[in-house]
Amino acid sequence: MIFNQRHLLYALRQYEAFYNEHRPHQGIANARPLTPLPEPIADPNRLAHLNIHRHDRLGGILHEYKHVA
Template sequence: MPTPVQAPRANAYIERWIGGCRRELLDRTLIVNARHLRHVLATYETHFNTHRPHRALSQAAPLRPLPDPVDLDDKVTRRDLLGGVIHEYTQVA
C-alpha cells in the first residue's frame, strides 16, 4: 500500500519495528516453516512490548511502567528466549 500524501511518515513506525526485528532476530535465526516463524515472531513481539527498554519512553517498555532505580547490591538474573537469541535481565531482591 503506498504512503498517503497527507502523512509522509505513516510507515516510519512499522519500518522501524520490522528493521529491528530483522536485525535482532531474523538475521540470527534459521526459520524452518510458517509455524516456527509465527512462534518466533510472537515471542519477539511479547519481548518487544513487555521487556525491551525504549529510549522514547525513558527506558520503559510500552506495556510496563518505568522501572525503579537500580540498587547495586541486588542480584541480576538472565533468561534466554528463542535458544539464546534474546536475553532478558531482571533484578532479584
C-alpha cells in the first residue's frame, strides 16, 4: 500500500535498483543489465558449500540473494 508521493518515489527507486542491479534477466543468460556475467562454478566441492544470504527490499516484496565469502 502506497501512502503518499514520497512513499511512492521510495518504492520506485527501490524497484529500479533491484531491476537494474540485482534481478536476473532470463532472456540475457541471467545477466544483470549493469554488471558483467560472473564466472561459472565448475568445482563440485564449491557447489556443496555455497553460503547464500537473502536481503529483503520493500518490506519483503523483493528478495536479493548473494554469495557470502
